[in-house]
Amino acid sequence: MAAISIQGLSKTFPGGYRALDDVCFDVGSGEMIALIGASGSGKSTLIRHIAGLVQADRSELCCVAIGGEPMQQDGRLTPRAKALRRHIGVIFQQFNLVSRLSVMTNVLVGMLGSIPAWRGTLGLFTRQEKLLAMQALARVGIEGKARARAGTLSGGQQQRAAIARALIQGARVLLADEPIASLDPSSARRVMETLASLNREDGMTVIVSLHQVEYARMYCPRTIALKAGEVVFDGASTDLTAARLREIYGDASEELILPGLTDAAPAPAGARAGAGAPAGQAAAAALAVPMRPARHTLEVAAGRT
Numbered sequence: 001m002a003a004i005s006i007q008g009l010s011k012t013f014p015g016g017y018r019a020l021d022d023v024c025f026d027v028g029s030g031e032m033i034a035l036i037g038a039s040g041s042g043k044s045t046l047i048r049h050i051a052g053l054v055q056a057d058r059s060e061l062c063c064v065a066i067g068g069e070p071m072q073q074d075g076r077l078t079p080r081a082k083a084l085r086r087h088i089g090v091i092f093q094q095f096n097l098v099s100r101l102s103v104m105t106n107v108l109v110g111m112l113g114s115i116p117a118w119r120g121t122l123g124l125f126t127r128q129e130k131l132l133a134m135q136a137l138a139r140v141g142i143e144g145k146a147r148a149r150a151g152t153l154s155g156g157q158q159q160r161a162a163i164a165r166a167l168i169q170g171a172r173v174l175l176a177d178e179p180i181a182s183l184d185p186s187s188a189r190r191v192m193e194t195l196a197s198l199n200r201e202d203g204m205t206v207i208v209s210l211h212q213v214e215y216a217r218m219y220c221p222r223t224i225a226l227k228a229g230e231v232v233f234d235g236a237s238t239d240l241t242a243a244r245l246r247e248i249y250g251d252a253s254e255e256l257i258l259p260g261l262t263d264a265a266p267a268p269a270g271a272r273a274g275a276g277a278p279a280g281q282a283a284a285a286a287l288a289v290p291m292r293p294a295r296h297t298l299e300v301a302a303g304r305t
């Protein structure tokens with residue numbers, strides 16, 4: 001059964017702008033997919049629909065289902081939407097942490113949907129819950145920052161704290177909306193490695209929207225490309241060469257390619273379904289990415305499924 005199934009999804013904003021146009025695709029459980037597209041192509045809008053944060057245009061053909069259960073249908077959220085959202089972690093470009101609170105507290109916020117409201121309001125978390133938060137922080141490699149104020153962390157560390165919050169929520173699907181757009185290359189790689197490791201080792205289904213196709217080729221076996229709200233490519237990331245991108249986007253393809261990309265397309269190295277080592281190493285070399293095995297084991301999500 002598909003982890004995510006999207007049929008006939010269109011979105012027209014007030015004023016008549018059609019941001020998504022009859023989008024259809026399925027995402028298998030445990031896939032890691034890149035969402036690529038020039039600015040304004042509809043990536044964020046699509047992610048927000050999958051997360052159940054926005055309602056699609058009314059149409060009998062429209063359905064967004066999570067794990068086989070409709071989240072929205074005919075342009076309306078279903079009664080199951082709230083429960084289904086608990087399985088979906090959403091990570092945004094701007095980390096969405098509360099700067100003045102500790103990293104630990106920010107991560108524990110991920111539990112608010114599963115504990116009594118009064119405890120959440122008073123910030124009363126059990127020892128076990130705090131232990132899970134520490135495990136989640138260890139999983140993303142920043143357990144040493146648990147007591148620091150979130151605002152003092154680097155951008156990449158804040159992004160990893162946001163991933164830890166999604167982990168503690170018990171999410172089995174991770175939607176990351178341009179999670180590396182504000183980061184320097186080294187922090188970007190660490191965040192992508194973290195996402196790939198959760199996908200590879202824990203079977204987390206991941207959709208990550210990206211501005212640069214090299215990261216898609218490096219970490220995601222499959223890429224879906226959008227142009228003006230339409231799916232214009234859905235296939236192996238390695239097939240999305242610079243030439244193919246130019247064919248699809250014309251001059252706008254330049255914003256999707258790091259300078260110096262050649263068409264000797266490397267295979268994705270980081271993720272579950274595409275561990276082609278030699279080609280992956282070529283990609284790593286192209287991006288100056290240090291190839292190293294993931295160090296952590298996921299205790300948190302495993303204990304909460």
Ligand SMILES: Nc1ncnc2c1ncn2[C@@H]1O[C@H](COP(=O)(O)OP(=O)(O)OP(=O)(O)O)[C@@H](O)[C@H]1O
Nearest residue numbers: 013014017019037038039040041042043044045046
């Ligand atoms: N609330 C809204 N009201 C009206 N138009 C909107 C709204 N949200 C998005 N749009 C428009 O829909 C289109 C798609 O926007 P979206 O943010 O999904 O693109 P994107 O691919 O994520 O772009 P970027 O890479 O620049 O973040 C854009 O033209 C945008 O201006």
